[in-house]
Amino acid sequence: MTQDTLSEAEYDAITDAAAHWCMRMHAVDCSAQERHAFEQWFAAHPLHAFEYEAMLEIWQVAEHLPRPESALVAPIGKPLKSWRHYALAASVCALALPLGAFAGWNLGWLPNSFEHFASTDNVRHVTLGDGSQVELNLNTELTFSNYKDERRVTLKKGEAFFEVSHDMSHPFIVKAGEGRIRVTGTRFNVWLYEDQVKVNLVEGSVLVASNSQLSGDGLRLGPSMQARYKPGDYMPQISQTYANDSSLAWRNGKLVLDNLALSEALPLINRYLDKPLMLGESSVGNIRVGGIYNVKELNSLVSSLPRVLPVYLTRNKEGNPVINSMPQQPPKS
Template identity: 55%
Template sequence: MNQERLPASDHDAITDAAAHWCMRMHADDCTRAERQAFEAWLLADPRHAEEYKAIANIWQAADQLPRPKVHLAYNPPYRPPPLRYRLRRLAPTFACALLALPLAGWIGWEQGWLPNHYEHFKTTDALQTVQLSDGSSVELNLNSEVRYFNFKDQRKVTLVEGEAFFKVAHDNEHPFIVHAGRGQTRVTGTQFNVWKYQDQVKVTLVQGSVLVSSDGDGGYRLGPGMQASYRLGDFEPQLAQSPDQDNSLAWRSGKLVLDNISLQQALPIINRYLDKPLRVADDNTGKIRISGVYNTRDVGRMVAALPKVLPVYLTRSKDGGTVLNRISPPPPRG
């Protein structure tokens, strides 16, 4: 039985991941932890192994590196898309290999398929500011990851996870495009913040203007102080004037600011800093409001202290996560 056909955007994500892993498996500095993560990725979905096989064959055909010694556990009845499509999709990650072939590299650059520069940055427990090759700077929050590709006609960044503040070097002829989730933010030179948690994305503009689109065509232009939010399935982003721009950017100083919002609204913000997500037991618990300024490196301790400041108690879920439960108020007297 043939597997269900994936949407193009989902298949793109698998192809990008397979290309990234192929590059890492061939890298001299590939670590044991990366190889373990790669094996886990292979086992997560039959399509992962099949796509990796196809990309490894293309790498082999380019005669750049020997075939890696990797055990592929699956051999599913899955037919990958045509070679021409795959070559176009994996071009960013394979730039370093293909540009070694002068003709292929020149054609790929001229057609806008291949970048001439690739950079990858990832943080865990510390903030980091990095300088891109185009002169732009990126501040990364904890547990964040970005990939940068410089093409002939555009600069492309993928926010894989987490949060980043961008100061983009101005270039009218070479737009700067940040992909996060199913949407993208397009600029030529400005300052803005992009936050991503699971399928939720929020863009906050500080200076200049940006064009934000979600899962549909076109887009909406933001002015300074505006925010655009979207998640999986949204055809259009939700726009708002941001009264709490400083709160949205407080992470740059290592702070998490919660300004009288409900626990349900606070969960995605808090969970960005936890190993296992915090949950609420029910809707009534989720309606409790919370305020405060916390250290982003100490969010776990903040969660443990919530029963001291809110009418809640903590329990554990079956997967070991923390659950907030509302304490019922005493019945009225009389």
């Protein structure tokens, strides 16, 4: 991110513009010219995309609120500056509570804080508003909202390791994919890849549900257990992890491939690539690969595959590298 090079006034102007575009992109009378102007604004600076994504998250929160009859006011005892993102977006979207934000907090409708975090080329450590610590893997994005009766995180993409502050009366909910992870205080890892989610528990216990729309809290994990789920799963798949499990090697900047089939290795590799690696044919997925790699140097792993495996690389029309198996030599007569 380059926000450190901007003045406060410049940063505020980007926030104002993001709120404006959030309103216009959801308006029924939004014209083609406006959409074109938005696309130009969105692409003009990395912070534009960052702030707009934050506004979209606030919009999604506000969609669940009653329709307004009056403007939003800052919560009692809270300076407007700390509520800038929420108050601005909620007011321009005309989704403010008639009773005011303080009443919204008491009723559990509104958070008293909203935070948006993202990482790009480096692992990032952040502290959430409740004091919980989170480590974000490369190319990860999440939001945190603190409600009266619970703390909510939405993992929008990537992978994060959580050390959650213990609070039995204020559970911590992570929404990832179509499911959720519910905890009170623990250490665990969540990885979201495309539409699949994997949860690894290090300490404490968590409840994992594969579909947040279903009743019940899901299945309980204990230390050294993991859960996987994808859309359509009624229940997550639970398994045990072992001492040599390498799921958290990313925290040390490493990717460990322990003699994995390429079909299993590709999701682990692709989370670090700008252009995902593809299989030319399903049989290539059975070829096995191993080694320990620096997560910032995985492009070199891709280019080296033909030197260590019986494969060659091509590119598809989208520019993705494609792994193809070498044709077998015909038997000599």
